[in-house]
Amino acid sequence: MSDHPVIIKDENSGQSLELPIIRGTEGEPTLDINSLPASLGYFTYDPGFTATASCTSSITFIDGAKGILRYRGYPIEQLARQSNFLEVAYLLLHGDLPNCSEMDAFEHDITYHTMVHEKLNTFISGFHYDAHPMAMMAGVIGSLAAFYHDKMNMEDAEHRLLAAKRMVAKMPTIAAGCYRHHMGWPAAYPKNSFEYTERFLHMMFSVPTEGYEVSPVAARAMDLLFILHADHEQNASTSTVRLVGSTGANPYACVAAGISALWGPAHGGANESVLNMLDKIRDVSRVGKFVNRAKDRNDPFRLMGFGHRVYKNYDPRASIIRVAAHEVLAELGSNDPLMDLAMELEKIALEDDYFVAKKLYPNVDFYSGIIYKALGIPRSMFTVMFAIARTVGWVSQWLEQAETPTRIGRPRQVYNGTGERDYIDLKSR
Ligand code: SDX
Secondary structure, eight states, X not given: OOOOOEEEXXXXXXXXXXXXXXXXXTOOEEEOOTTHHHHHOOOOOOGGGTXXXXXXXXXXXXXXXXXXEEETTEEHHHHHHHOOHHHHHHHHHHSSOOOHHHHHHHHHHHHTTXXXXXXXXXXXXXXXXXXXXXXXXXXXXXXXHHHOGGGOOTTOHHHHHHHXXXXXXXXXXXXXXXXXXXXXXXXXXXXXXXXXXXXXXXXXXXXXXXXXXXXXXXXXXXXXXXHHTSOXXXXXXXXXXXXXXXXXXXXXXXXXXXXXXXXXXXXXXXXXXXXXXXXXXXXXXXXHHHHXXXXXXXXXXXXXXXXXXXXXXXXXXXXXXXXXXXXXHHHTTOOOXXXXXXXXXXXXXXXXXXXXXXXXXXXXXXXXXXXXXHTTOOGGGHHHHHHHHHHHXXXXXXXXXXXXXXXXXXXXXXXXXXXXXXXXXXXXX
């Protein structure tokens, strides 16, 4: 049964307008307001797009009230338990889980695109040793357009898919290159004998003077975190990638813009900020003081790793990471006091009326940093980890948009500046 339209009546003009309802796969109702400006002469005002759908998409589904996350229909809990990151990358890019031959072909494709042009390593070496790796990533990824201008006809589906695969393949190489530059180590080259995540950890931590064994525990934990961070529908960085893509800009520029958006502490930069916050809290006895600061509207302090624009329930990824953090710490035999502090903070916050009333729960960033730390990833690289994984989501969403005719994104505004006035020359002012 199709919905009846929603009728809005403008009491000022006496006019009415029927707005059709669009329902998503799970029945989520959305008002189509495209006819509003021409029919009633109104725009809508929605800063932060809290009530606005920017597109239709078949990639990821989130139910914020129920804490549901699915990639192409598959629950994140099943993918986390049974899949691996490269298979999830195939799923997000192509829409279905691959069969054996499709997976082999995809793995071969990605593996043979992991190297970067040697000049790119020169680019990385030009940064100061203590440059923040996210600043390096934004610059270096954007520069990939300078190396691949021969295959950037965005009208050509093959060029689009090649660019997408190149970025999935090269992000770990470039990320490891940024880390090694910071450490003063020579660039590491991808070893094709490794699988995706192992190859990344080998590029990160191997040194020329001796062999490096990738810990299976570390590889599995890293792969799990990549799966959990791969996509999340129209979050700030993905919306940025789509908006830049709507101008016809090349995919490397789109992903570079997404990296910059992700870096913000309100978004992907939160995983680094959570550890900084836990360091500042320092002791369980001080948790109450910081929870009170987070509740004070006059205090800009917020509990990093808490709250979410969409989830008004526990972020399903946080639940999975919380369990994995315990397992990784136990298997690596590292007892991190920050884990105990994080759990105490979570307990106190979840029992506090303010957090309960505002439905503020731990999000994906609350526990991920504790695992990164246990794996030896430096704090400044935490958001780079997020960017490696989210590149799959960004390029999948960019491809989905590029495959359908898209108008350039161009929000309107409510102008509240000065009315018209005449110019006064300098001498008379
Ligand atoms: C990610 O969008 C995505 O999908 C993002 C992401 C992804 O995978 O791409 O999930 C990844 O970015 C996770 C979020 C990481 N950020 C942080 O952990 C930073 C701390 N969190 C907050 O900055 C905040 O919760 C946001 C930015 C995540 C959400 O901001 P909103 O949408 O403005 O939050 P809200 O509207 O739900 O807030 C409701 C109220 C507000 O108070 P009032 O104005 O109603 O009085 O809760 C308050 C907020 O001030 N609030 C917090 C809080 N988060 C919200 N108060 C204290 N501590 C917090 N963490």
